[in-house]
Amino acid sequence: MNKATSTRTQRQKMEAKEQAILNAARAEFSAMGVEGAKMSAIAKRASVAEGTVYLYYRNKKELLDAVVSKFWQDLTRGARAAIHKNTDTIQRLEALAQFHLRELVREFDFVGFTVRTRETGTLDSPSLEPIRGYVALFDEIFSQGVDRGIFVNAPKIWIARDLFYGTLEYASRTLHLHPDRAQEDVVEHLISLFQIRYRETAAPEGSPLVEVNKRLARIESMLKNQ
Amino acid sequence: MNKATSTRTQRQKMEAKEQAILNAARAEFSAMGVEGAKMSAIAKRASVAEGTVYLYYRNKKELLDAVVSKFWQDLTRGARAAIHKNTDTIQRLEALAQFHLRELVREFDFVGFTVRTRETGTLDSPSLEPIRGYVALFDEIFSQGVDRGIFVNAPKIWIARDLFYGTLEYASRTLHLHPDRAQEDVVEHLISLFQIRYRETAAPEGSPLVEVNKRLARIESMLKNQ
DNA sequence: CATTTATATTGAGTTAGATTCATTTGATTT
DNA sequence: AAATCAAATGAATCTAACTCAATATAAATG
Known part of the structure; x- marks a missing residue:
């Protein structure tokens, strides 16, 4: 696997993950309201660990x-x-x-x-x-x-x-x-x-x-x- | 002190306390925003214990x-x-x-x-x-x-x-x-x-x-x- | 391809702050 | 002034956001 290709796929993978988190957050906020939305639930919806969410968004507000x-x-x-x-x-x-x-x-x-x-x-x-x-x-x-x-x-x-x-x-x-x-x-x-x-x-x-x-x-x- | 009077003063005292809490809350919310407002700070502003706030208002949202x-x-x-x-x-x-x-x-x-x-x-x-x-x-x-x-x-x-x-x-x-x-x-x-x-x-x-x-x-x- | 280096992910642990509740204080009644 | 009831307290509990040392995965190197 050459460098260009693997880099692109890696970047794509991360972008896909970012999108997954964003979509999960949107669903969770809509379903539960801002207060009711739990970061753990968003992580679960996006199939990532709770800490991963924080790699893409600094905090709940930013999300x-x-x-x-x-x-x-x-x-x-x-x-x-x-x-x-x-x-x-x-x-x-x-x-x-x-x-x-x-x-x-x-x-x-x-x-x-x-x-x-x-x-x-x-x-x-x-x-x-x-x-x-x-x-x-x-x-x-x-x-x-x-x-x-x-x-x-x-x-x-x-x-x-x-x-x-x-x-x-x-x-x-x-x-x-x-x-x-x-x-x-x-x-x-x-x-x-x-x-x-x-x-x-x-x-x-x-x-x-x-x-x-x-x-x-x-x-x-x-x-x-x- | 007869019954009617003492009851009234007692009720007045409580109403005064309720107003104090309400005013303290207003000040705290305005100064710090909803997220930034702390129940402990509201209690302090109203000169009551933290638990007292909850005798008058079920929770932060209700306040x-x-x-x-x-x-x-x-x-x-x-x-x-x-x-x-x-x-x-x-x-x-x-x-x-x-x-x-x-x-x-x-x-x-x-x-x-x-x-x-x-x-x-x-x-x-x-x-x-x-x-x-x-x-x-x-x-x-x-x-x-x-x-x-x-x-x-x-x-x-x-x-x-x-x-x-x-x-x-x-x-x-x-x-x-x-x-x-x-x-x-x-x-x-x-x-x-x-x-x-x-x-x-x-x-x-x-x-x-x-x-x-x-x-x-x-x-x-x-x-x-x- | 093995090894090093860099990057991404994990989830248990920490922390802040809302809420609870056993206890104390103060008022009212008998 | 003892008994009863209501109000107030603040230490203890609980929840959920956020952190970070450890681990896994990918990229670079020789």
């Missing part, structure tokens, strides 16, 4: 982070596929929303797991990179919409992003608890917001009612300052 | 739940106060959004803590009751708006609710990471969605609104000249 990272990587791949069927901005946005909501409801545990990862990770922690990659999908579509002149009255992108993902994540919780409710209603409603709120070209200064409220707010602050 | 419950109870009280200054539906909604966002940014840890509580608690778990009470505030305002005919084109209430709280919770994370960004922008944007998307589209345009604006302009100039 959870890896599981979460992989989840978002996979999700990004799926979302990209779902988006690419369309070219129209609104349709792409709708496809992303549909996909995102469906997957979050289906794998609801991961919403909670992700919060754990965010809790400790700093802004530039590598375990959050896949989440940023996923979030970037929205940004792509949205700024394309702005470029194309579809969204005229658009807010700062981070505001639209939080609206989009925040609404969907909350809705995923609701839909997880009430499976009888329709996912389509949420998506349709969210998309209608983007259409109605950001497409409005007639009144660049905002609708009459908005103007009235702005004026009232100004008056209020004047009165407060007296 | 966290109690801390989270209290947080939402206090928040509900604060929100109610913030809302009550207004009678106008839109203004009340704006006040709630403003209050909610500000508090979530300020006590951002509790967003994560609350997820922990939700993870295990079932739909009718008592530890989630205060959260439901808080969420009901939105429902009150929103259905009032529907009753008053302000929201004509409104979706099912749970959809609007998820939009409202989901957007704000996500925005709180963003604002926590980027303190330079303006909370007001988020609130203003969210409220404008409610106004534009849900308001009566076929309302008698122009004249009444124009009159209102004229009148407001007059008030404004009067105030300026003072």
